[in-house]
Amino acid sequence: MKGFHLVRRTNVKLWQRILFYVIGILVSLVIGAILLSTLDIDPIKYYRQMMTIGLIENKYPEKAIEGLLKIFVPLLIVSLALSLSYRMKFWNVGGEGEFIVGAIIAAVIAFKCSSLPGPLVILLMSLAAFIASGLIGLAVAFLKVKFNTNETLVTLMINYIALYVITYIADTKKSWNFFLDKESARPKFAKFPDPAKMPGIKIGNVNLLYSVIIALALGVIIYFYLKSTKQGYEISVVGDSTDTARYAGMNVGRIVMRTVFLSAALVGMAGAFSASTAATISTSITNNVGWTGVIVAWLSKLSTPGIAVVSLLISVLQYGCQAASVSYGSVDHNFADLLQGVILFSVLVADFALNFRIVRRKEADNV
Amino acid sequence: MADKTELAIELKNISKSFGSVKANKNINLTLRKGEILALLGENGSGKTTLMNMLSGIYTPDSGSVFIDGQQVTISSPEDSVRLGIGMVHQHFKLVERFSAADNILIGAKNKGHFLLGKNRYKEIEDIADRFGFKIDAAKIVANMAVSEKQTLEILKVLYYGAKVIILDEPTAVLTVQEIKKLFDVLRKMKEEGHSIIIITHKLNEVMEISDRVAVLRKGEYIDTVETAKTNEKQLTELMVGRKIDLNIDHPRIEKTKPLLEIRNLSVNGDEGNLAVDKLSFYIRGGEVLGVAGIAGSGQKELCEAIAGLRKIKDGMIIHGGVNIAGLPPQKITEHGIAMSFIPEDRLGMGLAPSLSITDNVILKKYRKGKGPLVDRKTGRAEAQAIIKELDIVTPSTEIAVRKLSGGNVQKVLLGREIQSAPNVLITAYPVRGLDINSSYAIYDIINQQKLKGVGVMFVGEDLDVMMALCDKIMVICHGRLMGVVGTDKITKEEIGLMMTGVLNTVNAKEGKTAGIARDSALTAEEWEEGLEYAAERAYAEEDDASGERGRKAMTVARGRSTGSKRKEGADS
Numbered sequence: 001m002k003g004f005h006l007v008r009r010t011n012v013k014l015w016q017r018i019l020f021y022v023i024g025i026l027v028s029l030v031i032g033a034i035l036l037s038t039l040d041i042d043p044i045k046y047y048r049q050m051m052t053i054g055l056i057e058n059k060y061p062e063k064a065i066e067g068l069l070k071i072f073v074p075l076l077i078v079s080l081a082l083s084l085s086y087r088m089k090f091w092n093v094g095g096e097g098e099f100i101v102g103a104i105i106a107a108v109i110a111f112k113c114s115s116l117p118g119p120l121v122i123l124l125m126s127l128a129a130f131i132a133s134g135l136i137g138l139a140v141a142f143l144k145v146k147f148n149t150n151e152t153l154v155t156l157m158i159n160y161i162a163l164y165v166i167t168y169i170a171d172t173k174k175s176w177n178f179f180l181d182k183e184s185a186r187p188k189f190a191k192f193p194d195p196a197k198m199p200g201i202k203i204g205n206v207n208l209l210y211s212v213i214i215a216l217a218l219g220v221i222i223y224f225y226l227k228s229t230k231q232g233y234e235i236s237v238v239g240d241s242t243d244t245a246r247y248a249g250m251n252v253g254r255i256v257m258r259t260v261f262l263s264a265a266l267v268g269m270a271g272a273f274s275a276s277t278a279a280t281i282s283t284s285i286t287n288n289v290g291w292t293g294v295i296v297a298w299l300s301k302l303s304t305p306g307i308a309v310v311s312l313l314i315s316v317l318q319y320g321c322q323a324a325s326v327s328y329g330s331v332d333h334n335f336a337d338l339l340q341g342v343i344l345f346s347v348l349v350a351d352f353a354l355n356f357r358i359v360r361r362k363e364a365d366n367v
Numbered sequence: 368m369a370d371k372t373e374l375a376i377e378l379k380n381i382s383k384s385f386g387s388v389k390a391n392k393n394i395n396l397t398l399r400k401g402e403i404l405a406l407l408g409e410n411g412s413g414k415t416t417l418m419n420m421l422s423g424i425y426t427p428d429s430g431s432v433f434i435d436g437q438q439v440t441i442s443s444p445e446d447s448v449r450l451g452i453g454m455v456h457q458h459f460k461l462v463e464r465f466s467a468a469d470n471i472l473i474g475a476k477n478k479g480h481f482l483l484g485k486n487r488y489k490e491i492e493d494i495a496d497r498f499g500f501k502i503d504a505a506k507i508v509a510n511m512a513v514s515e516k517q518t519l520e521i522l523k524v525l526y527y528g529a530k531v532i533i534l535d536e537p538t539a540v541l542t543v544q545e546i547k548k549l550f551d552v553l554r555k556m557k558e559e560g561h562s563i564i565i566i567t568h569k570l571n572e573v574m575e576i577s578d579r580v581a582v583l584r585k586g587e588y589i590d591t592v593e594t595a596k597t598n599e600k601q602l603t604e605l606m607v608g609r610k611i612d613l614n615i616d617h618p619r620i621e622k623t624k625p626l627l628e629i630r631n632l633s634v635n636g637d638e639g640n641l642a643v644d645k646l647s648f649y650i651r652g653g654e655v656l657g658v659a660g661i662a663g664s665g666q667k668e669l670c671e672a673i674a675g676l677r678k679i680k681d682g683m684i685i686h687g688g689v690n691i692a693g694l695p696p697q698k699i700t701e702h703g704i705a706m707s708f709i710p711e712d713r714l715g716m717g718l719a720p721s722l723s724i725t726d727n728v729i730l731k732k733y734r735k736g737k738g739p740l741v742d743r744k745t746g747r748a749e750a751q752a753i754i755k756e757l758d759i760v761t762p763s764t765e766i767a768v769r770k771l772s773g774g775n776v777q778k779v780l781l782g783r784e785i786q787s788a789p790n791v792l793i794t795a796y797p798v799r800g801l802d803i804n805s806s807y808a809i810y811d812i813i814n815q816q817k818l819k820g821v822g823v824m825f826v827g828e829d830l831d832v833m834m835a836l837c838d839k840i841m842v843i844c845h846g847r848l849m850g851v852v853g854t855d856k857i858t859k860e861e862i863g864l865m866m867t868g869v870l871n872t873v874n875a876k877e878g879k880t881a882g883i884a885r886d887s888a889l890t891a892e893e894w895e896e897g898l899e900y901a902a903e904r905a906y907a908e909e910d911d912a913s914g915e916r917g918r919k920a921m922t923v924a925r926g927r928s929t930g931s932k933r934k935e936g937a938d939s
Contacts, residue, residue, distance in 0.1 A: 007428075008385060233726070233733050233741045240719035246676060247708075247717055248730045249697035359428065 006356045017354060024350035028342040032335070039330050046324055046331070053316055054323030062205035064323060069208075070277060071287070072315040073215045074099070074270045078293035079311050080222050081266035083302045084259055087226070088239045090141070094155030095290025097162035098136060098264045102129035102271025104166060107281045110196035111178050118195040122210075125196065126272045133268020134261045141260035145253035159290065163283070170283050179281070189280050198276040211273040218266070223304040235259055267293075288337075295344055314340060374436065375400045375531050375562040376421070376452075381430035383416055390416040393430070394588040396581055398531065403553060403563045405577035405594070407570075407606055409802040411773070413586040414566045415457075418533050422454035423447035434531075448474075453524025454533040459516050461508045467491065468504040471523045491526075498525050499555055513661065514545040521552065532556065533564045538572055539828065540662050543863030550576050568606075570599040571831070582606055607803055615810050615835040618818055622838075623652035625884040626822040627673075627704070627791045631898055632682035632692075634665070634672040634846075642668035644846040645682070647882035650791060650822035655813060657837030657854070658826040661866050665846030666826045667708070670795050673824075674706040675699040683897050686791065688888045690897060700731055705789035707780045709796040717780050720769035724761065725750045727768050728783050753782035757812065774805030781812055792816055795826035810836055830859050841882070844868040851881040 033043035053068055055061045078095050085092035106125040113121055136158060143149040169179050173187045181190040200209040226232040234255045238245045245252050267290070274289075275281045296314055300306030321336035376398040383391040391413045398404050408414045419425045421432070423444040432439050434450050441447050447454075461470050468491040488504040495502045500522055508516060517537060524532055534553075538546045553563055553576060567573060573580055574594060582589040582605040589605050628649040636642030642665040650656045660666055671677035673684060675696040684692040686702050694702075708717055718727050729746035736742045750764040757778045761771055768776055777797055784792060794813065798806040813836065817823055827833045833840055834854050842849040842865040849865040850872030864870035873881045889897070 228741060228743075229739045230733055230741050231739070233729075236722060236726070237719045237730065240721045244717060244719045244730070247674070247696065247706075248733075249675075249695060249700070 007359045009355055009357055012354050020350040020354050021347055024346035025343055028339060028346040031342050032339050035335075035338075036331070041328055041331065046328060049324040049327060050320035051316065053320045054326065060205075062207075064319075065206050066209075067322070068315055068319045069212050070274075071319050072312060073209075073211050073277075074274050074287070074289045075292055075296060075311045075315055076215050076308065077218060077270035077273070078267050078289050079296035079300075079307045080219060080304065081263045081270070082293050083297040083300075083304070083307060084222070084226075084235070084266075085137075085263040086297055086302055087235050088256060088259055090144070090256060090260055090263075091152045092137070092140070092155050092260060092263055093152055093290075093294060094136070094140065094158045094264065095267050095293050096286050096288070097155070097159035097290070098133040098267040099271040099274070099286045099290050100162040100166050101136060102133045102268030103275040103281045103285050104162075104169070105129045105132040105268070106196075106272035106275045107179060107192070110192040110276070111190070114193035114195055116195065118199065121195040122198065122276060125276060126269050129268040129272035130265040131268075133271070134265030136268075137264020138257055138261040140264075141257040145256055166281070166285075167283050189282055192276070192279040196276060197279045198273065209277060211277060214273075219304060219308050226304065231255075231258070292340070295340065299344065299347055373399055375434070377433040377436075378417075378421075379431045379433070381417065381420065381427045381432070383413075383420060383425060383427050389586050391420075391427075392586045394583070394586075396588065397591070398562050398564060399579075400562055401557060401560050402578040403557055403565060403576055404591075405573040405580045406564055406566045406583065407568065407573055407580050407602060408583035409568060409606060411585075411802065412583040412606075414583055415535055417583070418454060418535060418564065418566060421447065421452055421531075421533060448527050448529075451528060451530035452533065453527060453529030453531070455517065455520040455524060455535065455537060457535040457537075457539065459520055461516060461519065463509040464507065466505050466507055467502055467511075467519050470508060470519060471526050474523075474527070491522075494526060495522055498522065499552070513540045514548070517541070517549070518552075525556075529561070531562045531564070533566070535566045536568075537565065538567065538569065542661060542866050543830070543860055544867065546572070569829075569831075570602055573602065574599060584608055603803070615807070615832065616814050617835060618814055619838075620653045620818055620820070622654050623820060623822075624886055625649040625888065626652050626686065627824075628683075628685040628884060628887060628889075629673070630683050630685070630883070630894060631901070632669075632672065632684065633680040634668045634677055635680055636665075636668055641680075642846050643672065646843065646846065646848050647880075648841050648848065648851060649882065649884045649887075650824055651884075652790065652820040652822045653817055654838040655817050655823040655825050655836060656851075657833040657840040658824060658843065659830065659833060659840050659862055659866060660843040662828075664843050664866075666795060666843070668846070669843075670706055670708050670793055670826060673699075673704065673793060674708075681901055683894075683901055685888055690901075692901065697731070697734070700787065703788070703790040704793065705784035705787050705791070706793040707784045707795070707797060708793075709777060709780070709799045718768050718776065721767050723765045723767060724754070724759075724771075724779055725764045727779060728753065728786070730783070731787065749786060753779065753786060757782045758808070774801045774808070777801060777805070777809065778812075781809065785812065785816060789821060791822045791824070793824045793826075796828060797825075798832070799828070806832075830862060834859065834862075842866055848873055848882055850875065 029047065033047070036043040036046055049056075054064050058064060078099065082092060082095055106129045109121065109125045109128050113124060116124070140151055140154050140158070143154060144151045169177065170189060171187055173180060179189055181188045198209050198211050200207045202208070226235065234245070234250055237248065237250065238252055238255050242252050245255070270289070271285070274285055278285070292314060296307060296311045300310040317339060318333065318336045321331070321333050321339075325332050374397050376396070378394060378396040381391055381394045381396075382389070394413070394417060396417070406414050406418070416425065420427050421441065423441045423446050426442050432441060434452075439446075439450055441450065441452075462473065465473065466488070468487045471491055472487060491504040492502065495504070500518055502515070502518060502522065506515075508519070511519070517540075521532070521534075537549060541549060553565070557563060565576065577594045579591055579593055580597065580602060581591040582602065584606060592601075592605070630647045632643055632646045633641060634643040644665070646665075646669065648656070658666060658669070668677060672679050675691075675694055675698070679692045682692065683690050686704060689702075691699055691702055691704070706717075719730065725743055725746045728750045729741065729743065733741050747764050753759065754761060754764065759771070759775045759778050759782070761775060768779060771779065777799075781794065781797060784794075792813075797809050797813070801809065810832075813823055813825065825833065825837055837854050839851055839853050840857070840862060841851045842862055844866055845868065847868075849868065849870065852862070852872060861870060865872065875881070879885070887894070
């Protein structure tokens with residue numbers, strides 16, 4: 001491409017950024033609309049049903065809100081947790097595995113400590129999941145700090161280990177396996193006893209689970225943790241330059257291990273919340289939240305308020321597709337994943353367009 | 368203006384911008400055949416950008432290039448080589464693990480070398496001979512001295528048939544003697560009909576080597592003058608845009624007792640090599656001690672060791688009567704030792720570039736204050752004070768340091784270090800990459816500290832500056848002390864010889880060893896005992912990887928110093 005080249009833009013304004021992202025999302029919706037049209041579906045009707053997550057013309061609109069929140073809560077917590085690691089350039093892609101481990105540990109407590117009073121069981125489940133997943137994160141961080149292992153590979157492998165552990169539990173009908181339903185002839189996960197179910201408060205017809213309140217509070221806490229605390233300050237310095245952190249007398253290894261522990265622990269806690277909300281576990285309990293969380297963290301550029309907004313949007317997208325699939329049998333929830341991928345690409349393109357301009361080269365007059 | 372055919376290169380109205388920054392604005396430049404043209408300008412005036420467009424690394428936004436009177440488009444480094452332009456970059460582009468010959472042949476796609484034969488060494492040496500160079504073609508680049516690498520780079524461009532050779536700050540890494548040699552080579556190439564552009568900001572070199580001087584200022588072309596018809600003063604004015612006093616202040620005050628005494632210090636480098644080798648020196652309050660040496664002679668390791676950032680292998684660092692060797696960095700800061708190290712990339716160490724000025728100011732004391740929260744209010748006030756005191760140009764205290772200009776970045780760093788009211792200030796390359804005005808502002812800051820009675824260690828690159836600013840210069844070569852000399856008693860050439868290890872003045876004076884203070888804080892016996900402990904510790908650590916025993920020995924060595932001495936150090 002002779003005569004053209006890229007020039008970096010500086011001083012991009014906030015409104016420009018928002019404008020470019022909105023254009024990016026609109027473009028992806030148009031691409032989705034084209035795909036829908038090929039299936040003889042009216043995209044406008046479909047999108048309307050998707051965006052309103054089936055609230056309209058629904059006998060039980062409160063169910064739609066509860067369903068949306070069931071997707072939103074784990075996604076919000078996991079994205080927040082992963083962003084902690086990413087701020088330090090520690091590429092934790094083990095969300096799936098950490099989430100499963102949290103869920104399994106929560107299930108152990110649920111089945112074994114059901115004699116305790118309700119709130120205490122939930123608390124124990126969350127705490128155990130928090131610590132168990134946190135220790136996994138700590139181990140990975142330790143390997144990275146001590147032996148400079150590649151954390152992306154290690155966390156990636158942990159995903160598979162955790163997945164196969166839960167698959168093994170799900171498939172093994174043995175007397176020791178307290179996870180499975182004793183009554184059923186085929187292997188099937190048992191329901192949690194009542195004290196292990198996530199309680200909530202009734203607001204109108206909606207049963208607002210405590211996990212929703214905790215997740216939102218967590219968002220606020222992490223925002224202040226990063227912004228105002230000494231530990232948060234350490235995270236931003238280490239993320240910016242480890243040399244400088246060392247120079248300031250920070251123990252970089254300890255800060256990395258502490259933060260990754262927290263990051264993995266919170267993912268594990270989200271796993272416990274999901275298990276408790278569903279009152280059971282399954283091999284598909286993560287609903288891919290470990291991966292979607294990575295996307296959310298990046299789409300929001302690791303900003304905490306951004307994560308809240310983006311995870312809500314992605315939740316609407318996912319739940320909306322589920323809701324719409326009731327009327328459109330030929331389009332299932334996979335369409336949400338497809339649209340999510342296209343949106344990620346469009347936002348990346350928008351980012352590129354924000355940062356660079358294509359310029360044509362001018363020749364000087366020949367004198 | 369000369370006849371067109373006499374021009375090797377003609378640039379017309381060349382412009383190039385990076386984002387909103389105009390690096391080059393409508394630049395016109397001519398290079399005659401068989402001349403040495405010096406391209407002069409301060410840092411950031413666009414010299415390297417302009418030359419990178421000739422060598423195909425950047426493409427101009429607008430403007431035209433003529434070579435031998437023909438208009439050409441250079442859109443890649445290959446184009447540039449084909450047109451007979453060769454550039455020797457400031458940072459060498461060599462494969463460290465390859466031999467000299469292989470580094471040259473690596474790009475010889477069209478020369479029919481499918482297999483590398485044994486005869487390639489001979490072949491390259493023959494070519495080198497023809498140009499009048501002596502090189503060992505089989506030598507691995509990693510084992511070469513800086514000047515050898517540079518010779519290899521020059522030979523590489525000649526091998527590809529360059530008629531025009533561009534050298535980007537070739538003298539920055541060389542000693543005085545090596546610079547002489549390089550200039551002889553350049554003169555010889557000129558006689559053979561090559562045209563040479565040399566980028567530099569050292570005026571004495573410009574006067575010595577060039578035929579004409581082209582001056583750039585802030586991305587704009589100012590003028591081209593005949594070297595014979597100009598002088599350093601006029602060139603400076605062209606370069607800076609106004610009259611400027613080139614003298615660096617050198618105030619003198621009563622010196623105090625040694626504040627920082629270093630004895631027998633050995634420190635390992637990153638590759639486990641011995642970077643600092645049994646170094647002994649001291650700094651008094653109210654003096655500036657320059658540290659001179661070829662790049663990579665252990666300066667970085669020395670600074671890091673004093674600041675507590677690098678493990679000390681052996682030796683003692685006595686500050687205020689206490690051995691601080693092996694203490695963690697924040698303890699050393701509390702002792703009143705401040706370090707500002709400007710690495711080559713400027714932002715790598717000491718500053719967090721994406722964080723605000725406030726956040727960078729609190730970097731070393733964010734732990735202070737009770738509770739888990741960071742005290743940004745005090746930090747902001749301090750940032751404002753530094754901005755005011757050092758005239759830092761910035762819209763606010765909350766702007767990311769990365770967005771400031773080089774001079775202001777360095778002021779933030781130095782300002783923070785001074786703010787902690789140190790009694791020993793270690794500053795390495797504080798004017799790296801700064802223009803003349805900013806450099807002088809930094810020299811002023813250093814002099815003010817000296818007048819306050821602070822002991823300053825100034826690790827520098829430019830010998831002229833060090834001769835003017837420092838009271839004494841310590842020369843190191845391969846981490847070893849070559850001597851400590853008063854700047855009024857030595858010439859640049861002698862320092863150059865010391866830098867290369869040819870001249871050693873450590874024991875030149877009878878009855879006095881350089882680097883060892885007569886009025887030391889410790890007695891001779893105390894030193895001996897302490898060093899024995901330190902050596903034992905080093906031995907123990909090699910023996911026992913856990914280092915537990917070593918740490919004990921260190922505590923003993925440290926504990927021996929008395930409280931009264933500590934007080935004395937703090938007072939001075």
